[in-house]
Amino acid sequence: MPLSSKHLLGLHGVPREDIQLILDTATTFREILDRPIKKVPTLQGKTIVNLFYENSTRTRISFELAQKRLSADTVNFSTSGSSTKKGETFKDTVRNIEAMKVDMIVVRHQSAGVPKFLTRITNAIIINAGDGLHEHPTQGLLDMYSIREKFGKLEGLNVCIVGDIAHSRVALSNIFGLKTMGANVSICGPTTMIPFGIESLGVKVYYNINEAISNNDVLNVLRIQLERNAGERIPSLREYHKYFGITAERLEKFNKDIVILHPGPINRGVELSSEVADGPYQIILDQVTNGVAVRMAVLYLLGTMH
């Protein structure tokens, strides 16, 4: 059974069957990652370009490793030294790359909608690796995979996304994906970091971290993005940590088996205390490993079935 769409642009509107298929397929690829030889010939002969217009370390490496594990030929493109600096338009850059006969483009860009734009100007299969403040679907999928791995299910779980929701592309993908899979999704953060109308997506909003902890099975804690002017929205990192930071003391107070996710990189001592970041509740490094398996699943399903 193929995925219902040629591209993965976001998780908004992606049917439950597609998400289920990706997560189930990722389970088989996850097993490959534990083998001594972590490579299968599934995408041999396919050419994939990683088009990263925005800085990324872990997402780019995760995608690149996933591609190599599937035996695809990969090319990396980043903005430094690119033709955009020479005055070429984004459209021309992409069409030149496509003319070199690439099959898939993995794109990260600071402008929301660029993956959608690429579907209009190229014939390649497009995978969104994060567009502006919009979506980061593979992060959403790997979060769901990691939660499912831990609990054996997604349906009926209470999941709270904590932090700068307004400047997060992870939050929207999580909200769309988790709700499609039947989880109860809430968000928690200072009022200045809650985007307009988010409640209309069927999301409960907490402004008190203790309530969020006490009412949820999972906390997906987002990074405070200092590079996106977070400083205008909170008085200080110290105050943020004091009122919204996840600390061992807070978790122990409610004495429950809560699971902590974080898409990384962590600001230690801000959104998570070091004790929590390294402690028993978190599955942060599992997320990183699972990310490769989930991206292999997406690349495989899109690369071989369309």
Next chain:
Amino acid sequence: MKIILQNVCLLNPEQKLNQKNDLLIDNGIIKKIGSLSSEDKKDADVYDFSGKYCVPGLFDMHVHLREPGREDEETIITGSNAAAAGGFTEIACMPNTEPAIDSAEVVRFIKEQSKNHLVEVYPIGAATLARKGEALSPMYELFEAGVVGFSDDGVAIKTASILRHAMEYSKMFDLPIIEHCEDESLANGAMNEGINSTLLGLPPIPSVAEDLIVMRDIIMAEFTKAKIHIAHISTKNSVELVRQAKKKGIKITAEVTPHHFTLTDDSIKTFDTNFKMSPPLRTKKDIEAIIEGLADGTIDCIASDHAPHSIEEKEMEFIFAPNGIIGLETQLGLALTELVHKKYLTLEQLVTKLSINPRKILNLPVPLILEGEPANLTIIDPDVVWTVDVHKFKSKSKNSPFDKRLLTGKAIAVINKNKMFYEDQFIDISS
């Protein structure tokens, strides 16, 4: 050369004129209205305009012509051609050219470029030098050279202090300050703030970015007793602020664009940059308030904010694409379709907002349909159904979100300065 407009409905709310009649134009002057003799008809070209309306030439007071500086996007001539095709005999062009219209030389250049065209072009001068908001432009000199208003359009006048001085100075010429109402510190996003900006992950612009500057300008207009004109109003609150200011007797007028009474921010869901504008497309409740404001007279006129951009500039990432769309050739069709045929406005009200009020705001004479007056006329077919095709447009740019849209009503001819534009041709009617 004589031309006869036969069986046309002559409509001019300014004269309380609404009657079917024949009209003879001889050498650019309205020679006779009424039954025409065989002598009148001799050697005349006759146009049968049964079912059509003849109104004072339409006036668009908010157009960007891009020349000087960006002639690849539009020139004074291509913009004027687009205006004629859209039914306009006169337009006012905004000063955000390169260089800005902040010297008499640029004003004279624009007038010189357009002097032989059917469409009369009135420059609007920059309120501040280079539109930087730091020092007043030579407003007196600009006035003498022929500007009809002052604006830093594209941005609001930067500080309350320079706004005060621009307003006070403009009183000497009784010309309005035309204000682009967006607070810069809040308007640095890419679309209206709302559930759609949340869903699309595009940086939002809250409606208060507009409301704050409208409020500031109203207070300053009351203080200085100068004329303020709110360009492209787009929010419910702004409409109410203008309504209340008018009740207080403040010298305030306002305009709205067709896209702000036709489209909501729902349109952006495809990330098509042809829907990216400044101020951004708002919500259904804003549109309802705007239509109410048009009907009750709070909003005085309709203007296109015709903003040409090259294909390569618009065909890019949403946050980097420039704001604005072309509008001269769709404005009348949209206004007829969305306002008149939906019975929000009568045709008389629409003509008032597209022809009479813009001229009054800019202190220009309203053309009269009277014997002995120069023929400055637009012929409208309110019922013709047509499909927008940007590739047939006269404008040099094609950045319209209305391509392929079905509209009801358009201009079929314009007459001005002894010239006629009809069936895609400019016809010299002087000889």
